[in-house]
Amino acid sequence: MRTVTKENITDVFAAYFGEDTDPRTREVLVAMARHLHDFAREVNLTHAEWRKGLSMLEHAGRITSPERNEFVLFSDVLGLSSLVDMMHSNPRATSSSVLGPFHVSNPPKLEIGGDMKRDFEGPVLCVEGQVRDLDGNPIPHAEIDIWQTAPNGLYSSQDPDQDIHSFHGLMTADDSGHFRFTTVRPVEYTVPSDGPVGELLDAAGRHPWRPSHLHYIIKAPGFISLVTEVFPDDDPYLDQDTVFGVRDDLVMSYVEKPASEFPDGMALSAQITDPFLYVKFDVILAPE
Amino acid sequence: MRTVTKENITDVFAAYFGEDTDPRTREVLVAMARHLHDFAREVNLTHAEWRKGLSMLEHAGRITSPERNEFVLFSDVLGLSSLVDMMHSNPRATSSSVLGPFHVSNPPKLEIGGDMKRDFEGPVLCVEGQVRDLDGNPIPHAEIDIWQTAPNGLYSSQDPDQDIHSFHGLMTADDSGHFRFTTVRPVEYTVPSDGPVGELLDAAGRHPWRPSHLHYIIKAPGFISLVTEVFPDDDPYLDQDTVFGVRDDLVMSYVEKPASEFPDGMALSAQITDPFLYVKFDVILAPE
Numbered sequence: 001m002r003t004v005t006k007e008n009i010t011d012v013f014a015a016y017f018g019e020d021t022d023p024r025t026r027e028v029l030v031a032m033a034r035h036l037h038d039f040a041r042e043v044n045l046t047h048a049e050w051r052k053g054l055s056m057l058e059h060a061g062r063i064t065s066p067e068r069n070e071f072v073l074f075s076d077v078l079g080l081s082s083l084v085d086m087m088h089s090n091p092r093a094t095s096s097s098v099l100g101p102f103h104v105s106n107p108p109k110l111e112i113g114g115d116m117k118r119d120f121e122g123p124v125l126c127v128e129g130q131v132r133d134l135d136g137n138p139i140p141h142a143e144i145d146i147w148q149t150a151p152n153g154l155y156s157s158q159d160p161d162q163d164i165h166s167f168h169g170l171m172t173a174d175d176s177g178h179f180r181f182t183t184v185r186p187v188e189y190t191v192p193s194d195g196p197v198g199e200l201l202d203a204a205g206r207h208p209w210r211p212s213h214l215h216y217i218i219k220a221p222g223f224i225s226l227v228t229e230v231f232p233d234d235d236p237y238l239d240q241d242t243v244f245g246v247r248d249d250l251v252m253s254y255v256e257k258p259a260s261e262f263p264d265g266m267a268l269s270a271q272i273t274d275p276f277l278y279v280k281f282d283v284i285l286a287p288e
Numbered sequence: 289m290r291t292v293t294k295e296n297i298t299d300v301f302a303a304y305f306g307e308d309t310d311p312r313t314r315e316v317l318v319a320m321a322r323h324l325h326d327f328a329r330e331v332n333l334t335h336a337e338w339r340k341g342l343s344m345l346e347h348a349g350r351i352t353s354p355e356r357n358e359f360v361l362f363s364d365v366l367g368l369s370s371l372v373d374m375m376h377s378n379p380r381a382t383s384s385s386v387l388g389p390f391h392v393s394n395p396p397k398l399e400i401g402g403d404m405k406r407d408f409e410g411p412v413l414c415v416e417g418q419v420r421d422l423d424g425n426p427i428p429h430a431e432i433d434i435w436q437t438a439p440n441g442l443y444s445s446q447d448p449d450q451d452i453h454s455f456h457g458l459m460t461a462d463d464s465g466h467f468r469f470t471t472v473r474p475v476e477y478t479v480p481s482d483g484p485v486g487e488l489l490d491a492a493g494r495h496p497w498r499p500s501h502l503h504y505i506i507k508a509p510g511f512i513s514l515v516t517e518v519f520p521d522d523d524p525y526l527d528q529d530t531v532f533g534v535r536d537d538l539v540m541s542y543v544e545k546p547a548s549e550f551p552d553g554m555a556l557s558a559q560i561t562d563p564f565l566y567v568k569f570d571v572i573l574a575p576e
Contacts, residue, residue, distance in 0.1 A: 004532045006374040009367045016528060018493015025491050031331045033366050035323040040371050043319045050363070050372045057359045061349020071345045075338070078321050079297045083328050084338045086294040203313050205306015240304060244292045 006041065010034045056196040063195050067157065069101055073197045076100070076243040077206075086247075090224070090286035092134050095247035097229040100215065102155035103147055103168075110146070110169030115182045115267040118166075122151040122184040124272065125254065126263065129281040131177040131218060138177035139285060142220040145170050148186040149212070155189075182268050185254065185277055186212040188237050201242065208242055211235035216283075223285035230281050252279050294329065298322045344484040351483050355445065357389055361485045364388070365494075370532040378512070378574035380422050383535035385517040388503065390443035391435055391456075398434070398457030403470045403555040406454075410439040410472040412560065413542065414551065417569040419465040419506060426465035427573060430508040433458050436474040437500070443477075470556050473542065473565055474500040476525050489530065496530055499523035501538075504571075511573035518569050540567050 004012050013033045017026050039045070060070035075081045076098055085096045110116065117124060131142040147168045149155055156162040173179045193201060193208040201208050213229040231238060231246055232254045238246055254277040262272040292300050301321045305314050327333070348358035363369045364386055373384045398404065405412060419430035435456045437443055444450040461467045478496040481489060489496055501517040519526060519534055520542045526534055542565040550560040 003536050004367075004370060004374075004529075004534060006371055009371050009374075009532060012532065013367050016492065016494050016530075021493045022491070028331050028333070028337060029488070029492060031327055035327040035330075036366060036368055037371055039319055039323040040368060041375065042323075043316050044375060045316070045372055047372055047376060049316060050368070054357075054359050054363065057345070058349075058352055058357070061346075061352050061359070064346055064349050069342075069346070071342050071349070075342065078324060079292075079301050080324055080328060080338070082292060083294055083297050083325055084333055084335055086292075086297075087329065087332060088335060200317070203310070204304065204317060205309045206304050241292075242304075244297060244300065246292060248291050 010037045013037075056199065059196040068192060070192075070195050070197060072101060073191060073195075074200070077191070077197055077201060079244045082244040085227075090134070093224075093284045093286035094226060094228055095249050096227050097245040097247060097250060098243050099217075099227045100243070102157055103145070103215070103217070104157060104164055107145055107147065107168040107170040108165045110171045110181060111267075112171060112174055112178075113180055113263075113266040114169065114171070116146070116148075116167055116169050117182055117184040117268075120151055120184050122187075124182055124268065124274075124276040125185045126180070126182050126266070126276055126278045127214065127281060128180040128263070128278075129178070129283060131173050131179070131220065131283045131285060133223070134284060134286060138175075139220045139223065140173065140175045140177055142173045142177060142179075142218055142223075142283075142285070143170065144173060144179050145217040145219075146181070146183075147215045148183065149189050151184055151187060153187050153189040180263065180266065182266060183214070185232075186214060188212045188235060191242055206242060207237075207240070209237045209240075210243060211237040211241050211246065213245075214281075218283050218285065220285060222288055224288055226283065226285055228283075230279065232279075252281060254279050298325045301325075344487065347484040356480060358480075358483050358485060360389060361479060361483075362488070364531040365479070365485055365489060367532045373515075374535075378422070381512075381572045381574035382514060382516055383537050384515050385533040385535060385538060386531050387505075387515045388531070390445055391433070391503070391505070392445060392452055395433055395435070395456040395458040396453045398459045398469060399555075400459060400462055400466070401468055401551075401554040402457065402459070404434070404436075404455055404457050405470055405472040405556075408439055408472050412470055412556065412562075412564040413473045414468070414470050414554070414564055414566045415502065415569060416468040416551070416566075417466070417571060419461050419467070419508065419571045419573060421511070422572060422574060426463075427508045427511065428461065428463045428465055430461045430465060430467075430506055430511075430571075430573070431458065432461060432467050433505040433507075434469070434471075435503045436471065437477050439472055439475060441475050441477040468551065468554065470554055471502070473520075474502060476500045476523060479530055494530060495525075495528070497525045497528075498531060499525040499529050499534065501533075502569075506571050506573065508573060510576055512576055514571065514573055516571075518567065520567075540569060542567050 014030045131139045156166040190208040219225045259272045302318045419427045444454040481496040507513045
């Protein structure tokens with residue numbers, strides 16, 4: 001097929017595939033090329049726009065490092081990361097949400113009832129929950145990896161003034177799947193906007209803010225690992241999370257309670273004299 | 289709109305745009321996101337496939353440099369570069385074709401009748417042509433920038449044994465738009481396949497070959513600059529150019545002629561004793 005035209009180029013692309021190509025690879029690549037071609041034709045993409053897109057990818061390549069992945073961030077702000085998460089979520093389980101770039105390896109162990117707030121200023125938040133299966137049965141000893149921003153809006157990996165393990169903890173739930181810990185109320189923050197993703201957000205008249213959240217990875221043998229986030233229902237950015245991570249079942253009330261209702265058996269139990277915030281977050285895992 | 293779902297995410301994306309956004313920017317970005325989302329839904333893109341795509345982009349970023357642009361190469365082998373070229377070509381003018389990565393800045397001046405073959409082994413190719421407008425009128429003094437592979441299949445920028453200006457020349461057509469030069473017959477070659485583009489070609493069961501060609505940029509005041517290529521009609525890769533650059537009107541016969549028919553007034557006129565190859569390439573430019 002010598003004559004490639006703007007009408008037949010997707011067919012020519014598909015015809016180039018070898019006979020022994022993996023059918024799934026072929027399906028994905030041909031669909032990708034078809035959507036790429038349809039997009040270009042539909043908007044009559046100009047050479048200048050094509051060059052602009054390429055130069056944004058080149059820029060993303062230059063600033064991507066083990067600490068910052070601008071391609072993941074593009075996927076996040078375009079909604080692709082959340083879409084892939086949602087497509088593979090079990091509707092009866094707790095919704096998954098974006099992993100983001102701020103999780104650190106080898107988080108420190110956090111005992112049940114332990115504290116992540118330490119000496120940081122801000123409201124005490126007490127979190128309790130239970131990990132269960134789709135039928136409501138407790139899942140014992142689930143592994144709960146928790147991380148969040150410090151009160152200054154920065155994750156430990158962004159902030160030279162924090163220890164790398166600050167506001168990161170790895171907890172093992174008890175025999176009945178329960179977990180509880182204290183922390184400081186997390187705050188809203190901006191995704192990095194000094195690169196090409198920031199340029200895209202500016203061009204779209206969008207802000208780079210995410211609503212505040214507690215971030216979790218929850219694992220248990222025989223169940224699908226869950227990456228998720230819990231959002232407070234009074235966050236100003238709840239309706240316009242720049243990475244599309246908010247799901248209805250992940251929005252919770254942070255309830256203010258008097259000190260007298262602070263649970264026993266917590267690392268901070270003896271120190272609480274003022275009202276504190278409380279959120280209950282039960283987690284439903286889907287089987288593998 | 290707090291509840292982002294896999295069905296409404298494109299609408300949510302569009303709703304995030306600021307009111308004062310440039311309408312064209314909005315059109316392009318919303319169409320891009322819609323095709324990205326439709327693609328992911330259509331193939332039910334898995335997390336593993338999503339991560340694979342991101343890691344290929346990261347790999348492209350790591351190896352892209354001023355000398356090698358893996359993102360442009362992705363665009364080329366996916367057919368996007370050729371599609372954008374074709375969408376903006378005037379159908380009455382000579383077809384445009386991909387620029388590719390091998391053009392060098394500041395090519396050396398090549399006089400009318402000049403030679404680029406020098407001491408390289410291989411068949412002498414004599415090229416003649418005329419630059420005209422859509423009505424057939426000659427365009428005087430058009431600037432013709434010519435480049436091609438050496439007989440070893442390498443462009444000068446890939447080959448430490450060649451001078452950087454080897455097989456590059458900048459000619460100014462005469463008063464009647466005519467140009468002519470000698471060179472060696474260019475050969476087919478492979479695009480770089482040691483990076484993620486090579487991985488994609490392998491996965492698709494595709495080869496990395498391009499048919500041999502003479503590459504041109506032709507410019508004249510008042511006309512749209514033309515990037516194009518001329519292919520011989522007996523090239524084995526004509527029907528499967530890995531970057532989709534072949535157009536019907538760019539495929540020419542290289543005619544073998546006896547030495548007695550070699551044109552006068554060429555730098556090589558006195559030296560030609562064997563049969564040589566001849567191709568006539570007239571160029572039609574569209575007005576700006």
